[in-house]
Amino acid sequence: MPDKKEVKGVIERISGSLVVAGGMEGASMQDVVHIGELGLVGEILEVNGDKASIQVYEETSGLMPGEPVVSMGEPLSVELGPGIIEQFYDGIQRPLELIEKAAKSPYISRGISVPALDREKKWDFTPKVKVGDDVIAGDILGTVQETVVVEHRIMVPYGIKGKVSKIEKGEHTVEEVIAVIDDNGTMHEVKMLQRWPVRKSRPVKTRLAPNVPMTTGQRVVDAFFPVALGGTACVPGPFGSGKTVIQHQFAKWAQAQIVVYVGCGERGNEMTDVLLEFPELDDPQTGQPLMKRTTLIANTSNMPVAAREASVYTAITLAEYYRDMGYSVALMADSTSRWAEALREMSGRLEEMPGEEGYPAYLGTRLASFYERAGRCIVNGKDGREGSITVIGAVSPPGGDLSEPVTQNTLRVTKVFWGLDANLAYQRHFPAINWLNSYSLYTERLDPYWDEKFDDQWSGLRTEAMGLLEQEAQLNEIVRLVGIDALSRDERMVMETAKSLREDFLHQNAFHEIDTYASMEKQFKMLRTIVSFHHAGLDALHKGAPMNKLFNLPVREQIARMRYLEEKDIAQIDKLEDTIKEQISGIIPVGGDTNAA
């Protein structure tokens, strides 16, 4: 614990969410302060002599020069312990439900102080160590069942090691001592409630390569542009192109044990949507409501802008805490652009030298150090547990123009780029991920994993499918110049298959009860069937089958409806292979066979 020293000053200047206080000698950067008679929460951004520039996390209207400013000498921190899952926090970890109760109003009033973790609730603590055991930081002292699906692991805090001299089984509040650790005579009391400064990443033991997939149930993602556990991805796109829906889809269907969802400067209703929907939807992995593995953080666009900047750090610190327990955590941030804009706004008020488009020169490093907190690793503790944080950030480029600084700096550090395309969205082709310019740097690393699972066919199928779409784009150019009749029969087949790939595989309706999620098994079968039809079709064309008949075979309608098959019925897709053969052989003219042979 750092020494806490209280510093008291007075307000000198107020400009929007920036307050400058005088008489602050001894205060440090990043310390939390309470401002004015209301005790608004803020954080010191800059110290200059006895003056401190403070970003205020609440609306400043009504503040006056001369009102007090008090620094507690502690950086902005989150509370860690059981009770985080299923919570709905604001940007600085205040539970929004408690804010509602304290304000006695549906509006967020100011100066409300509520604890992040319930102080009264008793948790049933089950020790995993005995008195006399040697422990080091990160070792699991015991567990608490936080929700039906999340076992909360209470760890030895960083900086502490020694012999367990006391361990308390049974019902405890988060503030009660559950263990005492004796470090050569220095006694450390450990509670379930621990704290961590949000701007400092929590250490890990070793980093691992991202070669395990994190499936999302979204076909264009899993099959074409996959993300790995511990990976980083970004989804840039203009408004209405589907950033939020795809983030919600990930939060619902991603194969992660814990989901941290941060709504950063976006719509209030989108958070309400998650809040109302997640308790009702079951996680396909556990059969339990999705909310049982989820924590939500919201600084919606009408909430104070400075807390927007803090919200992503609050989120990633909570994610790190669960990673340290040994979980795979997925963090969705919608939208990182709003965070960057909050940074720009404060930088402007501090009168810093503006960089590109008014963003501060340190935008790139800030983004990079945020995404660096993702990763798959062996966490601290003797047992060598593995944990991961996968970070997916939405980016909202002004006018959809990707050349702007936030997108460009994000692309420099993230490994997957899902480029959303306004034209696809206008055609209601969702997810509107442009298959020609998106990429994933994990694709090759993950291929061996799926090839092993799917009889060495996976990577071949994907490569072929991507190739067909690429060819379609080139053929489309020709069609636009001289018409479809200029294409050869083989080329027409390519166009048909590419269309089938787009409409029957890549297109996926998030709001259709079945189509919304596809297992890898189902994705594989669908892809294989479409490609099989392509091969059989080409063969039939070579043998003289009429193109019209081929393209209008009844089996094509079955192919188009594969996506609506429930997971329990996907074996039916296998049977389509025979149907394809059968129907195609029916349209090959007699003697055609000999022709080809």
Add this chain to the structure above:
Amino acid sequence: MLPREYRTISSISGPLMMVEKTQDVMYDELVEITLSNGDKRRGRVLEIESDRALVQVFEGTTGIENDDTKVRFLGKVLTLPVSRDMLGRVFNGRGEPIDGGAQLIAEQNLDINGMPMNPFSRDYPSEFIQTGISTIDGLNPMVRGQKLPIFSASGLPHNRMAAQIARQATVISGHEDFAVVFAAMGITFEEASFFMEDFRRTGALQRTVLYINLADDPAIERISTPRIALTAAEYLAFECNMHVVVILTDLTNYCEALREISAARKEVPGRRGYPGYLYTDLATMYERAGRLKGKSGSITQIPILTMPEDDKTHPIPDLTGYITEGQIILSRSLHRQGIYPPVDVMPSLSRLKDKGIGRDKTREDHADLMNQLFAAYARGKEAKELAVILGEGALSDEDKAFAKFSTVFEDKYVRQGEYENRTIKETLELGWDLLTMIPVKELKRIRDAYIEKYLNPLLKAKAEKGNA
């Protein structure tokens, strides 16, 4: 606290003035300015540095002199007196009556900036509003509590369309207490009187509150006008339990006033000179739409903005689209073809449609039908483009069908009368009727069951007619 009076204006710049040697001034405090000729103006504190306060003057600073002007700090932020009696009244952009009627007797005085709604306290909007306009009801359905702007451009009939929506908007489940709050920002007298006349003629005026800042009214006043209107709306919706539709027009004029202040403060300009906080500023207004748990009222917002140079990527429509729950975009090309309402279907969007439609709300087939109409129209338009280059002959038979579909779609589905109020059932039937032009196997977005139930009878009837 006593109001304090100063004669210490040290500098004036655009709509801003600096007042020196101030004491106990609050951030955002309301200010009253008395000119040497006795004229009174109002303003608010934008920034305080020790004993200097930067004040934004709502009516502008012309005529203010450094020595002879008195500045009083009123010890409160700008508030609006509200009561149910606002209904039927006309106010100026600062909230003062201009209809010759009495001053309002306030039930409450509310801070015009409002407070952020707690997302935990929100209720998700899901109650379908029938506007009687097919391109909205059928393709971009609106729900109570939604914020759905109209992106227009100069010379397009956005006012007529907004008036039609205000006139026709009903909820399927029946009539309830409703009100319209109308805020004009920098529009012409002619435009404002068009709305007033329409409200009067349809008898809606008694249920309407109007705040009017015209083109020749002070520009800086426009910063407050929408906030005043929304404060009135919040009172009517959540204190008086009414369903309130707020029409804000024209947001482009609002943003220009904001840019003017930002320039006067010498702030680092963002895109096209608009301040970097334009997004946040707009969000604090747009996000005041919605529903609250445990309250029966609602605020539905229809902001109207004109896109400079018809450019959707201009910061005003762009940032609006990032905040609002969709957008209805008007098309100049449809307007030129004489199609009213000229809704550009492809880029228009209602984000809250999914929970507002379907069985028990509109009809089970609504979502599938909507998706199919979009897909078919997109394909038809593409085919038509191709036909322009290569000639009709280059199209496949299917593409020909789609091309024809898209033409008829614009003529029958998009086009409708200004007083034509289509029920949702009529709109859905019209959609199915148009789909009969397309080969069934191309209707991939629709479940078989619905094709069976809604399309096949139409196809059968068509075939019988053909035979006869």
